[in-house]
Every structure is written in structure tokens, then in C-alpha cells.
Amino acid sequence: MKESMLESVLAYIEKSINYLPIEDVEKENLYQLLAESEYSIDFSIKFKANKKLKVFKAFRVLHNSLLGPYKGGIRVYWDVDLEEISGLATLMTIKNAFLGIPFGGSKGGIRLDVKDLTEEEKEFILREYIRKLSIFIDEKTDIPAPDIGTTEKDMDIIFDEYARIKGKNIYSIVTGKSTELLGIEFRKLSTGYGIGYLTDKVIQDVFKNKEVRIVIQGFGNVGSHLFKKLEDLGYKIYGVSDSHGGIYSPEGLKFEEVLIAKDKYGTVVGLSKTKDSVKVVDTERFLELECDILIPAAKENVINSDNVKNIKTKIIVEGANSPVTEEAENMLNQMGILVIPDILANGGGVYVSYYEWLKGNGIQNITDSFVENIMKEKLISAYKEIDIISKNLNISYRTASYIKALEKLYKVAKLRGVI
Ligand code: NAD
Secondary structure: OOOOHHHHHHHHHHHHHOOOOOOHHHHHHHHHHHHOOOEEEEEEEEEEEOOEEEEEEEEEEEEEOOOOOEEEEEEEEOOOOHHHHHHHHHHHHHHHHHHOOOOOEEEEEEEOOHHHOOHHHHHHHHHHHHHHHOOOOOOOOEEEEEOOOOOHHHHHHHHHHHHHHHOOOOOOOOOOOOHHHOOOOOHHHHHHHHHHHHHHHHHHHHOOOOOOOEEEEOOOHHHHHHHHHHHHOOOOEEEEEEOOEEEEEEEEEOHHHHHHHHHHHOOHHHHHHHOOOOEEEOHHHHOOOOOOEEEEOOOOOOEOOOOHHHOOOOEEEOOOOOOEOHHHHHHHHHHOOEEEOHHHHOOHHHHHHHHHHHHHOOOOOOOHHHHHHHHHHHHHHHHHHHHHHHHHHOOOHHHHHHHHHHHHHHHHHHHOOOO
16 A cells, blocks of 8 residues: 555654654644644535536635745646645645744645546636635635646736636745736746756756766656756656656657657657657656666655665655655664755745746736846755755755754744744
């Protein structure tokens, strides 16, 4: 049985709280505060098509708002459930606290397979999603963004529907919008580029050269931009995968060629049809490829107790949210494999979202280059900070980053008289 993501995040919180220099009763209070979400909205979206009523499960979990408005993406995927969304919302609270962003944590989900819908049907469902939620949220309470299965266009639709409900344009209700709607062009690239900058820094610290074998799982928003950034920084990517399977080349893969194959065949595996040096690798075996840096950038729980023993890398950089389960991470620590945790590695997107939200609230002069530079600077300084904590206390980077997040949450909860 695989551990759930919520269980993993709560286990990390429980473990890291023990390092805080506070009384046991306060540790217990802080854990209780974070173990339960503030609101869990479990609802349904219904519409009639060809005389048949279609019903979809939908969720929005507002986990915690101690540090600011709830903030989290909307995931549209065939198997999302309330537990997964709660885990992701909890992770957002920890991530924002760790990165020093004045937001709380939330997450949304709609359980459906986008492949079964027309564009119009998806648009109707998203409009209905925000109509139903609009009785609970506003731009100062909870701010959605894209996640798996949602795009910039979807965020523009959410913005439009909310404007219809309120009778005016409210630019800060959602982030990840088009630039014409006060989005930030760099937002699309930010998560992947942030992982790229951080991976470069870690490689330079550990290997001190660029001759490393890098493998990336996922070629969506995060994986594709990450691939491009690492290539631009002078690295070779040896393997890449998507939901159809993976490819590997001993000569290294070229971003442009992978992109063209993905466009033409609908999967990166298509490149194996046109290049002899490119070999196909099964989805299950892909993460077991021998490499120096493995970046799971697709889905949660992909490295778990079933496959962890077969992992043959030196460093794992968590591009996706929670791709390594808690049980697997304990094993990886014993195997001497370094894990760069999600709340640090993929935090770039939230920095940029914060600036988009400020822009939507009327703050001027927020340029793409300003946002990219500040994101890079903040990620690298957060990495340096947890590197010191982890070495001083002889603990993992994950525990070190959770300690930093929990210290912040504890301090604010105390000031506000919550615990
Ligand atoms: P996406 O939907 O754009 O891409 C997901 C990719 O993963 C696709 O290429 C898909 O084919 C692939 N995939 C799915 N199942 C797979 C499997 N079993 N094996 C191999 N590949 C598989 O999603 P995204 O926005 O790139 O998000 C990826 C991850 O990063 C998620 O965990 C998400 O929560 C996290 N994340 C995304 C952002 C962001 O800004 N988009 C920010 C922070 C974290």
C-alpha cells in the first residue's frame, strides 16, 4: 500500500516540530493547528449534454491563513480526491511559510479526465467551479492558479467569470493569467526555470562541473521549461518521459527535437521513431535509470516503497509536489541519496504568483526581468540557509526546510494568540 501525500506531509510536520525549541504542549498545539484544514469544500458540478446529466466531484481546501490569503492551484485530473487536495493544500501552507511569502495554503480539484471533454464543456465546468466557490472566496481570501490539467487560458476564464459575478474586473482573484489580464509572461516559465537555477547551484556545489547525467520525469509545464533552462545553462539531459513512456539517449537529448516529437506524435516517445540513438524506456523502469540527477517533475508519490530500492541516482530534485513518499525518503537517506525537497525546488512559481497578485492589486513596475532575478536570488538564498541548518543539525534538507517553515508559523500563531 502506498502512503498518501497527506500522510507524508503530516509525518514531515510531526518530525520537524520536534526540533523547535518550544515546550511539548506547544509542539502538540502547533501540530493540531496544521493537521486539520480550516475549510474543506466538497461539492459537485453538473451539466446536461445530449440529454444526459454529467456530474463531476469538485473540491477546494482552504488549509491555513495565518500568514495571509489562502493560495493554491486548481488540479483537473481523473483521480483527484479530497485527501490528495488536502495534502497539496497543507504543502502550500508549508511552502509559503518556508519561502517567506505572505500567503496561506489552499488547493482545488475537479475529478475528470480532460480528454473526455470538449473545450466548451471544460469552460462550462470551470465557470461553474468558480461560481459555486464565489460564495466562499474573494481576491483577499483565496487566490487560485493553474496546476495539473489547467492552463493560462483556464485562468483567464476564471477571471472572466468572477468579473461577471461581481460586475467589475478584479485582477487579483486569480494568478497565471494572460499578460493582457495583468498576468506576468514569466509565470509560465517560472517553476521550471526556478528548478533549473537551483539544480545548477546544487550541481556546482556537489560535482563542481557540468558533466553530469540528468534525467527528467514529465514534459508538461514544469518538465519542459526545466529541460530548456538546464540545456541553456550548458547541461545535457539524457532521459525524459511523459505519461506515455520515456526515452533515453547516451548522447543526450536536444530540447527542440523532443518538443517537435511531442507536437507531432503527442508524446516524447515519438522521437525514437526518427532517431536511432534514442531508446524507449517503460514508464515503470524510467525512474530506475542510472544517472547523477533525477528530477521527478510529473506527479506525486512516484518514488515510493515499491521502487525506492531500484533508484540509481546521486541526487533527487523534487520538481513535482511530493514525488517522494515519506517512507521512500527515509530509505533514500540511508542509501546516501540527497533529496532537494519540493517546497524549495519548485517554489519559483509561487514567488512569481505573489508578484502577479500585487500587480493585480495595482502595484506598478513589476517587470519580467525583475521577477526572474528576485525569484532566482530568493531560491538560492533559501537553499544556502537550509544547507547550513541541515549540516549543523545533521538532518535532511526536507527536515531543515520544514523547521524553517514551522518556526515562522509558530511565531505568527503565537503573536495572534492562536496557540
Ligand atoms: P502538466 O500537466 O503540465 O504536466 C505533467 C506531465 O507529467 C505531463 O508531461 C504528463 O504527461 C506527465 N506525466 C503524468 N503522469 C506521468 C507518469 N506516470 N510518468 C511520466 N510522466 C507522467 O503539470 P505541471 O504543471 O508540469 O505539474 C507537474 C508537477 O509539478 C505537479 O506535481 C504539480 O503540482 C507541480 N507543480 C507545478 C507548478 C506549476 O507552476 N505548473 C508549480 C509547482 C508545482
